[in-house]
Amino acid sequence: MKGLVFDIKRYSINDGPGIRTTIFFKGCPLKCLWCHNPESQSFERQFFYYKDKCISCKFCVASCSADSIKFVDGALKRGECNFCLKCEEVCPGNSIKSVGSYYSAEDVLDFVVKDYHFYGLNGGVTFSGGEPLFQFDFLIETLKLLKKENLNIAIDTSGFIATEKILEAAKYTDIFLYDIKHFDSSKHKILTGVDNTLILKNLKELSNSGANIIVRIPIIPGINEDEENLINIKKFVKSLQGKIKIEPVFYHNIMQGKYELCGKKYSLNDIVVPDNSYKREKSRVLGVDYDEANRM
Numbered sequence: 001m002k003g004l005v006f007d008i009k010r011y012s013i014n015d016g017p018g019i020r021t022t023i024f025f026k027g028c029p030l031k032c033l034w035c036h037n038p039e040s041q042s043f044e045r046q047f048f049y050y051k052d053k054c055i056s057c058k059f060c061v062a063s064c065s066a067d068s069i070k071f072v073d074g075a076l077k078r079g080e081c082n083f084c085l086k087c088e089e090v091c092p093g094n095s096i097k098s099v100g101s102y103y104s105a106e107d108v109l110d111f112v113v114k115d116y117h118f119y120g121l122n123g124g125v126t127f128s129g130g131e132p133l134f135q136f137d138f139l140i141e142t143l144k145l146l147k148k149e150n151l152n153i154a155i156d157t158s159g160f161i162a163t164e165k166i167l168e169a170a171k172y173t174d175i176f177l178y179d180i181k182h183f184d185s186s187k188h189k190i191l192t193g194v195d196n197t198l199i200l201k202n203l204k205e206l207s208n209s210g211a212n213i214i215v216r217i218p219i220i221p222g223i224n225e226d227e228e229n230l231i232n233i234k235k236f237v238k239s240l241q242g243k244i245k246i247e248p249v250f251y252h253n254i255m256q257g258k259y260e261l262c263g264k265k266y267s268l269n270d271i272v273v274p275d276n277s278y279k280r281e282k283s284r285v286l287g288v289d290y291d292e293a294n295r296m
Helices: 059-063 084-088 105-118 132-147 162-168 185-192 197-207 227-238 255-263 276-285
Strands: 002-012 020-025 048-049 069-072 073-080 094-100 101-104 123-128 155-157 176-180 212-220 242-252
Touching: 002 105, 002 132, 020 132, 048 073, 048 255, 059 069, 059 084, 073 084, 084 094, 084 276, 094 212, 101 105, 101 242, 105 132, 123 132, 162 185, 162 197, 197 212, 212 227, 227 242, 242 276
Parallel strands: 020 123, 123 155, 155 176, 176 212, 212 242
Antiparallel strands: 002 020, 002 101, 048 094, 069 073
């Protein structure tokens, strides 16, 4: 059994407590307008195309075993692809990069144990994406294998998955990083493509199981930042039982270039990246001390 992974990030400090290795799974059922990893949305392998590096040598055209690459108005256009990866191999400007590789559970284990001594008391492995729970069978097989090595495991999830699956994953998971994008279901659907009924239900079920949860709230200026929404999320989270912490995650725009690489358009170009005073105020509404959290 193999899973489709689009990136592995070592020495991560933003994907759960401590120093972690983050495995990014490809494919997500949500299509958030501000998605930081647009290459994670598709469940298929893709290519990044760096136009500024392309010298129009057309070696890629000649190498393509599917005869699917053409140049239109000086830019590469790709048709149906069999992922022979010849184009990536022959490109002298490194303008083509494949996105998505298949890993077995053993491959993942071999990779993460290399950094075992860096994890310390709190660190470990985080499964992110995309939505890792959508490659459920591969994820469970990998979780079981890593647990035999006593690795600390975190899952970063949207919560949009069958309830029985998230509860099964909880048996092998030390901490969940659980996103709530908006409390209002209809607005959640506009922003992400799905409503939040199942997401809120699963968070409640997960908390009832005794899972350790960090509820992460992406705060996007002009989109979901209003006080009513943040207070409703806080009240809901506070009503749950179990070990639950709230963590705001503030908008940044460093991912905008990825949209062009994927051949996508980014619709939120006018949003201003928030400053520290904005972050302190929104954190206060959520009952979080921004300065204290960022000293940790």
